[in-house]
Amino acid sequence: MNRRSFLSTLGGLAAWGGLAVSDPPLFGTATVRPRLDEMHTKAIPSSGEEIPVIGLGTYITFNVGTNTRLRNNCADIMEAFFERGGGMIDSSPMYGSSEEVIGYGLDRLDSAESLFSATKIWTRRSSQGPVQIDDSLDLWRIREIDLMQVHNLLNWQDHLETIREYKDEGIIRYSGVTTSHGRRHRELEQIMQNESVDFIQLTYNVLDRQAENRLLPLAKDRGIAVIANRPFRRKQLFHQFGNDPLPDWVSEIDVENWAQFFLKFIVSNPAITCAIPATSQLEHLHENMGALYGKMPDEEQRRRMAEYVESL
Numbered sequence: 001m002n003r004r005s006f007l008s009t010l011g012g013l014a015a016w017g018g019l020a021v022s023d024p025p026l027f028g029t030a031t032v033r034p035r036l037d038e039m040h041t042k043a044i045p046s047s048g049e050e051i052p053v054i055g056l057g058t059y060i061t062f063n064v065g066t067n068t069r070l071r072n073n074c075a076d077i078m079e080a081f082f083e084r085g086g087g088m089i090d091s092s093p094m095y096g097s098s099e100e101v102i103g104y105g106l107d108r109l110d111s112a113e114s115l116f117s118a119t120k121i122w123t124r125r126s127s128q129g130p131v132q133i134d135d136s137l138d139l140w141r142i143r144e145i146d147l148m149q150v151h152n153l154l155n156w157q158d159h160l161e162t163i164r165e166y167k168d169e170g171i172i173r174y175s176g177v178t179t180s181h182g183r184r185h186r187e188l189e190q191i192m193q194n195e196s197v198d199f200i201q202l203t204y205n206v207l208d209r210q211a212e213n214r215l216l217p218l219a220k221d222r223g224i225a226v227i228a229n230r231p232f233r234r235k236q237l238f239h240q241f242g243n244d245p246l247p248d249w250v251s252e253i254d255v256e257n258w259a260q261f262f263l264k265f266i267v268s269n270p271a272i273t274c275a276i277p278a279t280s281q282l283e284h285l286h287e288n289m290g291a292l293y294g295k296m297p298d299e300e301q302r303r304r305m306a307e308y309v310e311s312l
């Protein structure tokens, strides 16, 4: 059984509401190897396929060009990401050399069976949609793409049509659209109401919670998976709160650091399927992947998390 089919069978084990903390702890240190059957996964509503709730973004962090040392650092990040149970890697033609660097990393790894590839079409020109899809396949060095999204809703009508054609051919498995701007939420809502998409991607974190009003309930209603981008508001959440103490009750939700606090707040929202933090540092990757394990906050604990941050 490969890791993808293994994950698909995890539904019952990873039933929402949080899994019991294992003994010894699975989170926090690089040296403790996780038990992959105890990580948190969520189902993609349109298929039921389970994916890990923590993914990996690549904006800026993987745009390292041809520098071998920096490329190898990205490959090390990917290796640790998969070892700690990661699945989704998100990229875009907008992110410079990131897609090529992902391909370099995948080539260097012995195995990346749990990869859930997510990239984007980012162009106004309809005719460039298929060109960018083919480029992504080449750059990532893969034969199928799990999720193809229309970046920032740019020319989404034509690009969604192209993505559907590739889906019919079996080259793309899921479709999606993305934004990171609140001002585009109205348009995103209309797409969610009127189009058939498997995923949306938007900004959601402990400070940016606009999506809670309409988009997240709508995603639940319409059976659309939700990816949370900018989970750390780029680095701002660490600058703003990183020097403050964590509340003493975080041990109740198996949080050891601010990164896990921010990420568990996001992925414990029932409408969110996964979050995609980006990092260029192995130490940060391990902190972030800790959020894949241990107890998750319930509704009351999520409320306390938000109130605590507001009080700082």
Ligand SMILES: NC(=O)c1ccc[n+]([C@@H]2O[C@H](COP(=O)([O-])OP(=O)(O)OC[C@H]3O[C@@H](n4cnc5c(N)ncnc54)[C@H](OP(=O)(O)O)[C@@H]3O)[C@@H](O)[C@H]2O)c1
Pocket (backbone or CB within 6 Å): 056, 057, 058, 059, 060, 061, 090, 091, 151, 152, 178, 179, 180, 201, 228, 229, 230, 231, 232, 233, 234, 235, 238, 259, 276, 277, 278, 279, 280, 281, 283, 284, 285, 287, 288
């Ligand atoms: N419209 C769109 O489609 C769209 C828009 C925005 C983002 N995205 C996607 O979402 C991903 C995530 O968003 P983002 O990259 O803008 O921002 P982000 O993930 O919120 O923040 C990334 C920053 O956080 C820092 N960081 C990561 N882990 C940390 C830790 N444990 N402790 C301290 N600092 C940490 C990283 O610095 P270090 O390198 O030092 O760790 C990096 O500077 C993107 O990479 C991209 O894939 C998509």
